[in-house]
Amino acid sequence: MMSDANCRPVASCDAIDRPIAVHPRHPRERSRQARTAEAEAEYRAALRLDASFAAAAINLSDLYRQFGRDGDGEQSLREALSASAENASLHQALGLTLVRLKRNDAALDELRQAASLDPGQARYAYVYAVALHSSGRRDDALAVLRNGLQLHPNNREMLSAALALSREKGDSVSALEYAERLSRLMPGNREIEALIQQIKR
Known part of the structure; x- marks a missing residue:
């Protein structure tokens, strides 16, 4: 239907408040994709130099989370844990990733390990x-x-x-x-x- 003079002929003026879908070929979207790919490459390069670099693995998994790639995030965290099994922050990040993947039993085990490995972090106990x-x-x-x-x-x-x-x-x-x-x-x-x-x- 037609709305007021400030609106296009759309079903509802409410549609104007919705986020505008950006086509993948739009320059802004290409720039965003390039920055994301660059960040991913940098984190992966850091992990090749030091597989136990927890901050890089956690940041990489968070980057994947933003794009619905929690499976890739899980893999990056598990690879880091294979080199640094006692790192509480990696267990915490993996636990939260598994929660999003709806694998609750496995998530609880990781969150338990995080709280146990670093009892000085109150947040770990709270989240667990x-x-x-x-x-x-x-x-x-x-x-x-x-x-x-x-x-x-x-x-x-x-x-x-x-x-x-x-x-x-x-x-x-x-x-x-x-x-x-x-x-x-x-x-x-x-x-x-x-x-x-x-x-x-």
């Missing part, structure tokens, strides 16, 4: 706990969070997750403890204060 919960293993997720909070007692992500899972489980005692710890880290936060009062009822 979230993945466990997503797989229906709430109690295991809570155990990971409790262990992580022993090393990182003021980590807000883990405290928030432990609070949410404790409430989900119906453990109001633990939920209140985590909420009060968050309140001490975030004094004056009205949402947390209201939540504490709600838990106490």
Whole structure:
């Protein structure tokens, strides 16, 4: 149908807000493809010099992710791991890649290894706990969070997750403890204060 004078004869003016598809032959798209190919070549060259170069393998896998090539990303990470099996960041990146590939059991194993190899990285424990919960293993997720909070007692992500899972489980005692710890880290936060009062009822 015809829309107002500022629109072309399209089904809806909403279509104007949609991203414009760029033809592969468009100069801007050719430039983007060239930059991508150049970056891929640079990462691969770095990995040929040092197969255990974790940053290059992770960046390469992330580049592949942007183009829906997680299978290639998995391969690059596994090749790097074959040269550096104890690198936690590689296990973490591979775990996230496997999550996107919907291979959850394998993903959990990689995320577990990342958290185990580098307990100093609070994020690894948090991501592993979230993945466990997503797989229906709430109690295991809570155990990971409790262990992580022993090393990182003021980590807000883990405290928030432990609070949410404790409430989900119906453990109001633990939920209140985590909420009060968050309140001490975030004094004056009205949402947390209201939540504490709600838990106490």
